[in-house]
Amino acid sequence: MSTIANKLTVAPSPHIKDKASTSSLMLSVVIALLPAAIASVVIFGISSLVLIATCVISCVLSEYLFNMLCKKPQTVGDLSAVVTGVLLAFNLPSTFPIWMAVVGSVAAIVVVKGLFGGIGQNFANPAIAGRIILLISFAGPMTEFMVPRKIMGGYELVSGATPLAMNASGEVVGIPSYMDMFLGMRGGSLGETCIAALLLGGIFLIVRKVISPIIPVSYLATVAVFALLVGEDPIFHLLAGGVVLGAFFMATDYVTSPVTDKGKLIFGIGCGLITMLIRVFGSYPEGTSFAILLMNIITPHIDNLTKSVPFGGVTK
């Protein structure tokens, strides 16, 4: 017995822990993004796959090198850089030049995440900030979209505008049907078009309790209600832009969204309001990424205002 006693571990409770880890949660997000990734390859062709691979590899590599240069513990194993890579690629048009995608990935990981202290410390969602950096730096390539057009026995890709851009410029002819938009047969960024695939992934995350449904539900509901109030078509606004991708996968980023349920509700409503304000009154046709970025920035304030009230707590 004495030999055993010398080898016993003494540690504070609890002595059992849940299996979920940072990397298992991130892996769930990657799995949830797969249907939309497959859909993007089906709709926009092999260039989608090339862009996704480019972004993932450059995100992971920049995180690896950044940690190495800064002599920080290696964190690529947590898979968060993979998530950022896939999401950034999802925000790019299928014709986007590879080298620009690399620039966006490096900016997202090094500037937005690494320089602020790495995972858990970034003030904005790296993929969102990366997309906005690219949109401002390379406005042309970021807005040249391919549109799948039906022809005999299938469809072909032609350059064209997104449904939101058509709506903003008053073009009514050529706006795809609800069903086409639901299945992703419309112009847009890689991962945003196939609503069916995004919903599948989003529901997977909610069922697996990886994300709370509060942000996506309040975000999408606010978009729909706002559209109704200003006399626009709510279903069109839900299906047309990047709002479903944003609501399920970008606005729910743990690090940059509020912690409490009440905070999440405010965050979701705020995202919906800003998205629609930009779409309806702004000069950009789409406002999802700006909305999420702005709400990311005020997240610490939302957190401060929505602290939970402890059970039985007495304020003196």
Added chain:
Amino acid sequence: MSKLFSKSLSGVKVPHSKNTADMETVLMPVPDKVVIPMKQHMGRECVPTVKLTDLVKVGQVIGDTDAFIGAPIHSSVSGKVTKIDDIIGTDGSSMKAVVIETDKLQEVDESVKAPEVTDLRSFADAIRRSGLVGLGGAGFPTHVKLVPQNLDEVTTLLVNGAECEPYITADNRAMLEDTDSIVEGIKLVMQYMNLSTAIIGIEDNKPQAIQKLQSAVSGMEGVSVKALQAQYPQGGEKVLIFECTGKVVPEGKLPSDVGCVVMNVSTIAFIAKYMRTGMPLVSKRVTVDGDAVAEPKNVEVAIGTAFGDVLDFCGGFKTEPKKVIMGGPMMGFAVPSLDMPVMKNNNAILAFSAEKAAEAEKPESPCIRCARCVNACPFDLMPAAIEKAYKAGNIDGLKALKVNLCMECGCCSYVCPAKRNLVTVNRLAKQLIK
């Protein structure tokens, strides 16, 4: 989502691991030697009342204190005092312990006879003499609970049969094997404290116990069984009060302030047995389990028996143990040595292999603000924010975050995907703001 719509308190769904639920309690023969610590309760440490070479009998007082919050300690065996030793308790502090070499005769002391009780005062005195402390784990002296300052306002006895810790089935066995004593104990406490209501709270993963107690109390006025959703930590005192009565114990107040007195099922059963026989608290039912134990069992052991002896009685080890826990895996203490004696408030001995122990020893990674700790906390605290404030030495922040309310259930550490030791920080933070 849960916090916006649910009326129940949060918690976590831990694996039940109630492997020993159907195993009847077996009596372990007394070992060659017992080491009886002088502090097995909350409150003042007892002073040994015996000297070296004294001969003692079962039920004889061997340690006592003048303090109101404290309880005497009795010999669990007959034999000879061979040493008054200093041992290290589970909290790391040192305390006296009386070492007795047993003669195996188990002769009962003359002082052991059923107490004569006429009113609450004599009832509480008798319970104090029995050495009874809360057997659920906290070890708070029971007689103190019987005489709250606002006795007139106390109406409800809550009998805690939740047993929400994984692995432990000792209370489950008490409910199945000592059903009559539990019913009798409830009657006694209700009678002397003049209570109108008693609610037995049991997690719904113990359907047999629920059924047995339900039929045992049917027809008793004011006594009912409440099936609780199996969710850790339903057995936490404030959680149980809320789930059974809807009442919230405010910060700095006691259960009696909301009209409740809470006792564990095993505590209640002991009260009835003591009133019948006068035998003080000298033995304890413990669940012995864990993946390193050869033959998991529920065992009735003499207080002071070394963990090593109890584990030997359970067939020794199947694989080499890496962690041995006194109590449950969520709130129990990992002991440094198998010499650790079984104490009054000890309800389980768990031995984990290196593989199982490794589950809780993964390296920490940065907080990703996933909010799992916030959603898991039964008391709606914000463990991640507390950790930040603690690391910054922000005492005002810690006070505002109400870390003092933390019951140290460990839900936050359990769910943290970054494997951060949140409850440990809460404990440190509570000390810091004291």
